[in-house]
Amino acid sequence: MTERSYLGEFELMILLAVIQLGEEAYGVPISRELEKHRGRDVSVGSVYAALERLESKGLVSSSLGDPTPERGGKAKRYFRVTKAGLRQVHETRRVLSKLWGELPELKGERI
Amino acid sequence: MRPDEPRGVATWLLEHLVPGPRNDALAGDLLEDFRCGRSKTWYWRQVLVAIVLGVSRESRIHLGLMFFAASWAMLAPAWLRLLANSEQHFNLTERFDRMDWPWSIVSDVGFLLAANVLFIWTGMALYLIPHLWAARNLRVQPLGGGIRASLPVLVALWATLVLLPKYFLGQPVDWPAANPVVTYPVNEPGPIVRTGNSGQAAHRGSISPIKRYMAEHPPPTEAALIRKHEDWVAAQRPTTIVQTSSPSAAITDMRTAAILVRLPFFLIVLSALWGAASRFESRNHRIVD
Numbered sequence: 001m002t003e004r005s006y007l008g009e010f011e012l013m014i015l016l017a018v019i020q021l022g023e024e025a026y027g028v029p030i031s032r033e034l035e036k037h038r039g040r041d042v043s044v045g046s047v048y049a050a051l052e053r054l055e056s057k058g059l060v061s062s063s064l065g066d067p068t069p070e071r072g073g074k075a076k077r078y079f080r081v082t083k084a085g086l087r088q089v090h091e092t093r094r095v096l097s098k099l100w101g102e103l104p105e106l107k108g109e110r111i
Numbered sequence: 112m113r114p115d116e117p118r119g120v121a122t123w124l125l126e127h128l129v130p131g132p133r134n135d136a137l138a139g140d141l142l143e144d145f146r147c148g149r150s151k152t153w154y155w156r157q158v159l160v161a162i163v164l165g166v167s168r169e170s171r172i173h174l175g176l177m178f179f180a181a182s183w184a185m186l187a188p189a190w191l192r193l194l195a196n197s198e199q200h201f202n203l204t205e206r207f208d209r210m211d212w213p214w215s216i217v218s219d220v221g222f223l224l225a226a227n228v229l230f231i232w233t234g235m236a237l238y239l240i241p242h243l244w245a246a247r248n249l250r251v252q253p254l255g256g257g258i259r260a261s262l263p264v265l266v267a268l269w270a271t272l273v274l275l276p277k278y279f280l281g282q283p284v285d286w287p288a289a290n291p292v293v294t295y296p297v298n299e300p301g302p303i304v305r306t307g308n309s310g311q312a313a314h315r316g317s318i319s320p321i322k323r324y325m326a327e328h329p330p331p332t333e334a335a336l337i338r339k340h341e342d343w344v345a346a347q348r349p350t351t352i353v354q355t356s357s358p359s360a361a362i363t364d365m366r367t368a369a370i371l372v373r374l375p376f377f378l379i380v381l382s383a384l385w386g387a388a389s390r391f392e393s394r395n396h397r398i399v400d
Contacts, residue, residue: 044161049165067139071143076139
């Protein structure tokens with residue numbers, strides 16, 4: 001990557017979900033994983049929109065599986081994090097951890 | 112399979128209105144999730160969100176394309192004015208009318224269709240050639256794809272907006288610059304002189320100076336007034352026609368009729384270029400089958 005760009009919150013969550021799901025990372029499990037951790041409904045369309053952005057940045061790659069009858073004959077689209085994507089996740093984590101670490105604890109409330 | 116499976120409008124909208132090559136996978140994901148117990152409302156909400164996101168994303172990507180289509184459509188009234196002028200100059204309408212049926216209609220429609228196809232394809236070529244050249248992909252195939260993409264929309268819109276009113280509803284097509292708006296000055300000499308609110312001729316009194324004046328200066332007859340009015344209109348006509356029949360004046364014409372004339376051209380050029388761009392992108396997209 002020639003330029004450094006940090007990940008957005010939703011993009012980072014999706015990358016982490018894709019890493020966690022491994023070989024089974026496609027639209028439905030990614031959305032469910034996000035719903036489980038965020039505690040609210042996630043639109044599959046917005047997941048795809050973010051995945052397309054990540055793919056255009058070269059942070060994920062995708063491949064089509066075989067069409068199955070339970071999906072109305074539509075194929076699953078599996079996503080994988082690329083090496084550049086992994087680097088970006090580590091970089092974002094490093095920056096965020098540093099920022100969190102330097103944050104002073106406010107009087108009377110825990111952050 | 113659930114009995115209340117969303118096979119109808121929602122699925123059709125999803126498959127046809129979500130742009131890009133991924134709507135198949137998205138449709139499969141939604142169906143899989145629905146079969147795992149989601150409600151119909153959830154399915155509809157997902158479909159609508161996917162359409163809005165897809166269209167807004169594509170619009171952002173093709174902003175330049177939309178701007179070009181709008182700019183090219185701005186020239187449409189000028190092109191139509193040019194056509195009308197050449198039709199008048201070469202007396203084409205009369206020549207077509209003298210032909211036997213169905214050649215009269217075929218020639219008339221064919222001339223208009225060919226002229227407008229030429230206008231639309233010129234615009235597409237002006238947009239596509241530099242872009243394909245820049246992408247080092249200047250080949251006949253994508254260019255032909257764009258041209259083919261324009262044909263169904265062109266024929267459908269042409270049939271709806273031009274042929275239907277012209278041949279079936281008996282209304283002439285009112286191109287914006289063809290019927291100039293003539294404004295009359297306040298002191299225009301009118302054909303009929305009326306006095307009073309009722310429009311009746313005023314009763315002339317028997318005061319002698321007035322009587323004498325009327326005798327010396329009799330009021331013009333109605334025929335004379337009409338002739339005077341026609342002379343005045345004829346005197347105005349040359350300047351009015353010169354102003355509005357000019358194609359360059361039609362470019363800046365922003366009346367409602369002119370905007371309505373531009374709309375089909377905008378839609379045709381936009382859909383054709385959009386189709387060509389999508390085909391080009393999907394071929395370049397890295398999807399491993």
